[in-house]
Amino acid sequence: MVSLGTERMLVEFGKANFLEKARQQPDKVKEVLQKVKTDGLRPTINAVMNKLGQPLPLGYCNVGRVIGIGKGVTDFKVGDRVVSNGPHAEYVSIPKNLVARIPDDVSDEDASFTVIGAIGLQGIRLANPTFGETFVVVGLGLIGLITAQLLKANGCRVIGFDFDQAKVDLANTFGVVGVNPSKGIDPVAFVNSVTDAVGADGVIITASNKSNEIISQAARMSRKRGRIVLIGVIGLDISRADFYEKELTFQVSCSYGPGRYDEHYEQKGQDYPLAFVRWTEKRNFEAVLHAISTGAIKVGPLITERIPLEQFDQIYGNMSNGRSIASILEYSENDEIPKRTISLVHSKIKSGSGVVGIIGAGNFTSAMILPCLKKTQARLKVISSSGGLSGTVLAKKFGVEQSTTSNQSILDDQEVDLVMVTTRHNSHANLVIQSLLADKHVFVEKPLALTNEELMRILDVYHQSGKSISVGFNRRFAPLALQMRNALGSTDTPMNIVATMNAGFIPGNSWVHDLEVGGGRIIGEACHFIDLCTYLTGSLVNSVCMNSLGENPEENTDNASILLSYENGSNAVINYFSNGHKSYSKERIEVFHQGRVLIMDNWRKLQGYGFRNFSSASSGQDKGHQIQFNRLIDSIKRGGDPIIPIDELVNTTKASFAAIESLKSKSWVSVQ
Structure with missing residues (x-):
């Protein structure tokens, strides 16, 4: 089912020009201007264009049959008829808490209204209607008409307002008192009239309108201590007087119910205990299905058109x-196994010529990896993504020959020399091992592994493979980093380094902080600077000590100071902070060595003090990605040494693990 309101907003936003997009998102414009100040114009333009170029899959209401079940899923079996909030596609992969089994007496068409019905139901639960109360529904579109029926099923008297007479007439057939304000009827006066001047017990707003008049009318038509719940999108310039005098409550409803946007509930399948959270997303889905099954709500009359997928x-x-x-997209019956790989470009490739297969089609792949690879001599044969859409869009944009949803097809491809792993951190180790076992060179975005056990498994396979491992420690390849190393010379005498990352705040519910998925910010990101310090000192870390901010420092790994002791006597302090301001430089390096000082600011400026033949240098903000990939592809095609020695990759990874261990033990930890 096509949710015309929500999907229309996405489609219209996609069609809008840059100026119109900016007007719709003034907060984003401020972020862009700030990024220009700190990072420069070109990196900002590239980041904005990449963000605007990312595809948004449409749709979130579908019905189909289960064709496969993931590990640990016991609630469903192959062949079950289910509803889910997956996108419009022939095949979707959905976590188990976002799927509900359809009763036998509910048709596919009717069941496709389940997810949209849950949006209205959640708004009703927040309004907490009781039998006999009068409720107003503002906006009789798809959600509004279902909401009105659900309120009727709760034993409420329902008044509905809309400017479309056909929708008002349809509402009347459901027992709703439908009113069209364009006929000269004042909504506030009408509600006061039919409630004997008491006012509505509750108002649920399902309309989409930028006007502030809707919220004002909702307040004026409410009784004292009435409840107003917003499901739609409206202007929210609220008059304090309207709410103060009546002590009104106002709440915004969040989609389908408890669990929405909770990574643990939606993606990991961790349900809330029913005794404490009676109505979760999934249980709201099931409640709507039950209402359709019993005839408490009727969704068939809401269908305006049925369109074959090919005529979308x-x-x-x-x-x-x-x-x-409501518009229904119909898919043709097809019992064939879905094709997991599609070809977009055809060309002949010889093995050993720098043929690349990429696993992962996320933001970084789009913004950095593929643009850099296009400037090398690599042949981009295939890209894999879990859903198919993002990989196919990137394949078309960057001339990759194939898009697939099967990582195994990349590993089995005899022409692929190099596998690039750009997925979430918890998958890195296994994909590196699988790539080596498939006789491929492998490049993996940092980190190489999340645990010492994963690292040992990688090394066991690596030593038997005869293939190379590269990790995306690109900072050491930045033009200013190369100049720093050149200025310092090849001496093995010790130096002091102070490296500061103004990393920025990331919400606590982000996957990056999940130790099982992202590994935390030290293992997942600060490892960049451990490698950079190793590169500048020309030595390996032998011990680590880390402390972090707050009363419970072991719980705060994104505001930490790491002290590194190197084998050649060098010391490095890495300050990794997330509590700074965005206007300050994001990355800064200071090196003190033999009466000389180097200061690198945000990969744009380098100052030298005490050097005979060097005083300053500047660069467009370049963190070394292009040089890194140039050298990587050259090494794959020509052979020779890896771009970063394996002992340095292992030492950096172990040092990041030691930092976390040090934080817990409150002591220095040796890097073995």
Whole structure:
């Protein structure tokens, strides 16, 4: 089912020009201007263009049959008819808490309204209606009409307002008192009239309108201590007087219910205990299905049109007319196993010529890796993504020959020399091992591994493979880093380094902080600077001590200071902070060595003090990605030494583990 309101906003935003997009997102414009100040114009333009170029899959209401079940899933079996909030696609992969089994007496068409119905149901639960109360629904679109029916099922008297007479008439058939304000009827006066001047017990707003008049009318038509719940999108310039005098409550409803945007609930399948959270997302889905099954709500009359998938443009090409309520996309019956790889470009490739297969099609792959690889002599044969959409879009944009949803097809491809792993951190170790076992060279974005056990397994396979491992420690390849190393010379005498990362705040619920998925910010990101310090000192770390901010420092790994002791006597302090301001330089390096000082600021400026033949240098903000990939592809094609020695990769990885161990033990930890 096509949710015309939500999907129309996405489609219209996608069609808008840059100026219109900026007007719709003024907060993003401020971020862009700030980034220009700190990072420069070109990196900012590249980042913005990459963000705007990312595809957004449409749709979140679908019905189908289960064709496969993931590990640990016991609630479903192959062949079950289910509803989910996956995108419009022939095949979708959905976590188990976002899927519900359909009762036998509910048709596919009717069941496709489940997810959208849960949006209205969650708004009702927040409003907490009781039998006999009067509720107003503002906006009789798809969500509004379902919400009105659910309120009727709760024993409420329901008044609905909309400017489309056809929708008002349809609402009347459901027992709703439908009203069209364009007929000269004042909504506030009407509600006061039919409630004997008491006012509505609750108002649920499902409309989409930028006007502030809707929230004002909702307040004025409410009784004292009435409840107002917003499901739609409206202007929110609230009059304090309207709310103060009546002691009104106002709440914004979040999508389908408890669990929404909770990584643990949605992605990891960790349910909330029913005794404490009665109505979660999934249980709201099931409640809507039950209401459809019993006839408490009728969704069939809401269907405006049924369109074969191949004619999707009949819906998406004309979404601005506002007349449709619900459109159904129908898929043809197909028992064939879905194709997991599609070819976009055909060319002949010889093994051993720098043929690349990429596993992962996320933001970094789009913004940095593929643009850099396009400037090398690499042949981009295949890219893999879990959903297919992002990989296919990137394949078309950068001339990659194939897009696939099967990592194994990359590993089995005899023409692929180099596998590049750019997925989430918890998958790195296994994909590196699988790539080596498949007789491929492998490049993996940092970190190499999340645990010492993973690292040992990698090394066991590596020593038997005869293939190379590269890790995306690109900072050492930055033009200014190369100049620093050159200025310092090849002497093995000790130096002091102070490296500061103004890393920026990341919300606590991000996967980066999840130790099982992201490994935390020290292992996942500060490892960049451990490697850089190793490169500048020309030595390996032999011991580490780390301390962090706050009363419970062991719980705060994104505001930490790491002290590194090197085998050649060098010391390095890495200050990794997330509590600074965005306007300050994100990265800064200071090196003190033999009466000389180097200061690198944000990969744009380098100052030298006490050097005979060097005083300063500047660069467009370049963190070394292009040089890194140039050298990587050259090494694959020509052979020779890896771009970073394996002992340095292992030492950096172990040093990041030692930093976490030091934080817990409150002592120096040796790097073995």
